[in-house]
Structure formats: structure tokens, C-alpha cells
Amino acid sequence: MFGRVRKSGARVLNALRAERETGRDRRTHNLFEAAAAYVSACAEDDQEQIEETSGWVSPEALSFGVSELACRAVIALARERDESPRTVARELLGLPAA
Numbered sequence: 001m002f003g004r005v006r007k008s009g010a011r012v013l014n015a016l017r018a019e020r021e022t023g024r025d026r027r028t029h030n031l032f033e034a035a036a037a038y039v040s041a042c043a044e045d046d047q048e049q050i051e052e053t054s055g056w057v058s059p060e061a062l063s064f065g066v067s068e069l070a071c072r073a074v075i076a077l078a079r080e081r082d083e084s085p086r087t088v089a090r091e092l093l094g095l096p097a098a
Contacts, residue, residue, distance in 0.1 A: 029056040035065025 029037075034056040041049035054062060074092070078085040090098060 031057045031061040031065040032068070034062055035069045038062060039066060039069055 034053055037053040037056070038050065041053055056062075057065070074085045074089045077092075078088045081088060086098065090096070
């Protein structure tokens with residue numbers, strides 16, 4: 001009797017898992033796409049989007065992507081302002097000039 005209950009319970013759980021997974025975006029995301037979406041969501045203070053994008057790739061990959069995005073952004077701003085990346089980075093963080 002307990003075997004039947006266990007089997008039917010397992011079927012129900014499997015059906016619920018399958019139903020939940022069909023609603024997800026099955027497309028794979030690369031780490032740079034995830035980083036761009038995550039940083040944009042943070043800038044807009046969109047908690048729902050932050051949670052979604054943080055699950056697209058591993059935390060390590062997301063961290064690397066965010067770091068790479070920060071480097072590229074600082075370099076782009078430094079070129080635009082004709083300043084050193086160090087000066088721009090410190091300015092963005094509100095730190096005194098070195």
C-alpha cells in the first residue's frame with residue numbers, strides 16, 4: 001500500500017516539475033549576455049529581472065562577465081573623456097584622486 005502511495009506521489013511531483021520547467025526560457029545565455037542583463041537590471045533596480053538573470057549562468061561566470069563589463073565601460077568612458085581608466089574608475093566610485 002505504501003508503495004502505491006509513494007509511486008503516485010512521485011508521479012504528481014514529476015508532473016509539477018515538468019509543468020514548472022515548460023514555463024522557463026529554454027534558450028541558453030552566454031555569460032556576457034547574462035552580465036549585461038544583470039547589470040542593466042541592477043541599474044534599474046528591477047529585482048525580478050536580477051533574480052532571473054542571475055540564474056542564466058553560474059555565479060562565477062556572472063561575476064566574470066560583470067567584471068569584464070565594468071572594465072570595458074571604464075575604458076570606453078576614459079577614451080570619451082580623454083582621461084586615464086584609473087581616474088575614471090575612482091571618479092565613478094566617488095574616491096578622491098590618487
